[in-house]
Amino acid sequence: MQKLGDFKLPHFFNYPPYFTLQPVKDTRQKQVQLWKELILDYCRTQKIFVIGLEDDFPLFSNSAIERSLSHEARDIFLSGLVSDGRAEWMDKGHKKCLILWLRIQDWADCILRFVKDNGLEDSVMTVEEIRSGIESRGTELHGMDRTVLMRALRMLEQKGKLAMFKGSSADDEGVKFSA
Amino acid sequence: MRRRPGIGGLQTAAATRDQYRLVGENVARIKTDLMKEQLATFRSQLEDFARKHKNDIRKNPTFRSQFHEMCAKVGVDPLASNKGFWAELLGIGDFYYELGVQIVDICLATRSLNGGLINLQELCNLLCQKRKAARESVTEDDCLRAISKLKVLGSGFEVISVGKKKLVRSVPTxxxxxxxxxxxxxxxxxxxxxxxxxxxxxxxxxxxxxxxxxxxxxxxxxxxxxxxxxxxxxxxxxxxxxxxx
Missing domain, CATH: 1.10.10.10 (Winged helix-like DNA-binding domain superfamily/Winged helix DNA-binding domain)
Incomplete structure (x- = not known):
């Protein structure tokens, strides 16, 4: 079994035709499905939030069998994730894709759990602290994408679970959790 | 004076025929009885054998296939009915029905990957993975038997030979x-x-x-x-x- 770092690749990754878009509908559906699952799985384990279509993303080519995905194939697989609500295009040209292996709602739940587990109700934290502070170490929040984090926080803010305020500099925003 | 055929002659002839028939019936009865007795002995022997080696038959695939071969030679099909004494004795009917269900399961699950045609060997491997808990190993021979039982469903399960390999077809292509x-x-x-x-x-x-x-x-x-x-x-x-x- 081939591995990428500590990630175990599925069997189909070594089967050349999966790197060519299949013309028959049923076969194509299955192909897209397998790729979507693989991309999500990989991003989740490797904590990857953004995939650039032109980048050397490790899943887009397999040197062992000398195959790589065409631009069209990459676009189709990621668009599949977008229509499932598991990804979003970051630009109109489909050059960068934000992968939501957890939906924004799930991230929001994650944050609430984190607040509860650490007794942070009524405390203040900066956004940076949530992403890279000692408290979040070992949780899913650690090292998460800033855009995704901000959107989850805004969602919570709308629900009245916290309040956000600007710090002294622009990139230093604070959060006050409510009980 | 020429003697004309009399009633006495006819009666003698009929009596002789009766005698022959009686003797014949006796012989036949003795033979059938003997046969029945032999069959009963054979059956009880086979039962004894099956009972004695029940575990081997269930657990050991080689032994199982040899047992099937033996049964086939004497014209007994242990799978013919789930209600027969074989089922009670061995639960062997259930074994193949269970296998059949699992085979259908695997064929359906992999259909979108292989178009409904699967290598028998691979089917067997997947089956073993699926049954890991049961710990009764399964051979290709068992798969073939289970698939032959699926035929009565008319669902188009079929084994085809392509070159040296055997493929199991689960779509009506x-x-x-x-x-x-x-x-x-x-x-x-x-x-x-x-x-x-x-x-x-x-x-x-x-x-x-x-x-x-x-x-x-x-x-x-x-x-x-x-x-x-x-x-x-x-x-x-x-x-x-x-x-x-």
Whole structure:
């Protein structure tokens, strides 16, 4: 079994035709499905939030069998994730894709759990602290994408679970959790 | 004076016939009784044997297939009925029905990957993985038996031979001789190209392309345009895609 770092690749990754878009509908559906699952799985384990279509993303080519995905194939697989609500295009040209292996709602739940587990109700934290502070170490929040984090926080803010305020500099925003 | 046929003569003849018949019936009865007795002995012996080796039959696939062979030789089918004494004795009927259900399960689960045609060997591997908890090993022979039982459902489960390999078909696709020859050819490297088909089988372009297109539409083949020689390859998951390691 081939591995990428500590990630175990599925069997189909070594089967050349999966790197060519299949013309028959049923076969194509299955192909897209397998790729979507693989991309999500990989991003989740490797904590990857953004995939650039032109980048050397490790899943887009397999040197062992000398195959790589065409631009069209990459676009189709990621668009599949977008229509499932598991990804979003970051630009109109489909050059960068934000992968939501957890939906924004799930991230929001994650944050609430984190607040509860650490007794942070009524405390203040900066956004940076949530992403890279000692408290979040070992949780899913650690090292998460800033855009995704901000959107989850805004969602919570709308629900009245916290309040956000600007710090002294622009990139230093604070959060006050409510009980 | 010539003696005319009398009633006495006729009576004697009839009496003789009766005597013969009686003797004959006796002989036949003795023979049947003997036969019945032998059969009963045989049956009880077979039962004894089955009872004694119940565990071996259930657990040891080689032993099981030998047992089946023996039963087939004497004209007994332990799978014929689930209600028979074999089922009570061995639960062997259940074993194959269970296997049958699991085979259907696997065939359905892998259908979108292989188009409903699966290598018997791979089916067997998947079956063993699935049954890991049961810890009764399963051979290809068992799979074949279970599949033969599935036929009564009329669901089109069938085992076809392609070259040396056996494939299990779970979709009603009719494969003609051309398709079989291509599958046979693909077993070597897992794929074929139009040129190879034309060359090796001496077919016209039309015939080769037509057969390959059908296989593609049935979901039995997948195309691969990624090789550097630029020639389209047709891969056949049923003979080359391994989901078990």
């Amino acid at each position: 009719e494969l003609n001789k051309d398709h079989n020859e291509i599958l046979d050819m693909a077993q070597g490297q897992g794929y074929v190209t139009v040129e190879e088909v034309k060359r090796r089988l001496s077919w016209s372009s039309g015939r080769a392309i037509d057969a390959l297109e059908t296989l593609l539409e049935e979901g039995l083949a997948m195309i691969d345009d990624g090789h550097k020689d630029g020639k389209r390859r047709y891969w056949f998951p049923c003979v080359s895609f391994v989901t078990t390691s």
